[in-house]
Amino acid sequence: MTFAATVLTLYPEMFPGPLGASLSGDALSRGLWSLEARQIRDHGIGRHRNVDDTPAGGGVGMVLRCDVLAAAIDAAVPPDDPRPKLLMSPRGRPLRQARVRELAGGPGAIIVCGRFEGVDERVIEGRGLEEVSIGDYVLSGGEIAALVLLDACVRLIPGVMGKESSGLDESFEGNRLEYPQYTRPREWEGRPIPDVLMSGNHAAIEKWRRAEAERITRERRPDLLSPSSSP
Ligand code: SAH
Numbered sequence: 235m236t237f238a239a240t241v242l243t244l245y246p247e248m249f250p251g252p253l254g255a256s257l258s259g260d261a262l263s264r265g266l267w268s269l270e271a272r273q274i275r276d277h278g279i280g281r282h283r284n285v286d287d288t289p290a291g292g293g294v295g296m297v298l299r300c301d302v303l304a305a306a307i308d309a310a311v312p313p314d315d316p317r318p319k320l321l322m323s324p325r326g327r328p329l330r331q332a333r334v335r336e337l338a339g340g341p342g343a344i345i346v347c348g349r350f351e352g353v354d355e356r357v358i359e360g361r362g363l364e365e366v367s368i369g370d371y372v373l374s375g376g377e378i379a380a381l382v383l384l385d386a387c388v389r390l391i392p393g394v395m396g397k398e399s400s401g402l403d404e405s406f407e408g409n410r411l412e413y414p415q416y417t418r419p420r421e422w423e424g425r426p427i428p429d430v431l432m433s434g435n436h437a438a439i440e441k442w443r444r445a446e447a448e449r450i451t452r453e454r455r456p457d458l459l460s461p462s463s464s465p
Pocket of ligand 1: 321322323324325346347348349350351352353366367368369370371372373374375376377379
């Protein structure tokens, strides 16, 4: 089973974008995952293929029409498609590594990218879209958010990263941030690599890393240490 991503967007030319380079790009050409970007405007209304309209009740900006988006989704997704249908949205549940891992282990995802002021609420309900946020700030569109989500997923697909295990030690795994990393030179601008890392004593190194991860998490992200805050 390969991870199959279908992205619905007004800017399909933004894909694969940066995901065409480096590890994710190699994995894409090796067929470890697939990416299809579909143009929402193909389902637009009338000669001008309109996709948006003014907000009911007044206010600034434009809203993506529910009928247009639903038609785009229905054309892309057969009824028995097992993939979760996601809508990138600042109102969504904040994306965390645990959800990324779940998605990466599944059949893929359908990802709807909003634009303008967002999308008509009824298509979220009517097509059962799961709203996903990549953080507490507002982007101009869902495309970069979708690229972020896909990048996080793709690097966890078996065979994508050089060493299979290298995902398990990282920030957010086990609700800890990562310990500090060092490499050559041995000393730089008067700053040596901590002695313990040069000691060859693997138990001591492991202990130091665990303590450092704990310390940094406590300093920077105490919220990660209380399980209730990590949905
Ligand atoms: N008016 C909306 C913001 C719309 S931003 C509001 O106040 O909630 C336009 C589109 O960008 C959204 O529909 C969504 O698809 C995307 N987007 C913006 N910020 C995002 C975020 N933090 N996470 C995921 N998607 C985001």
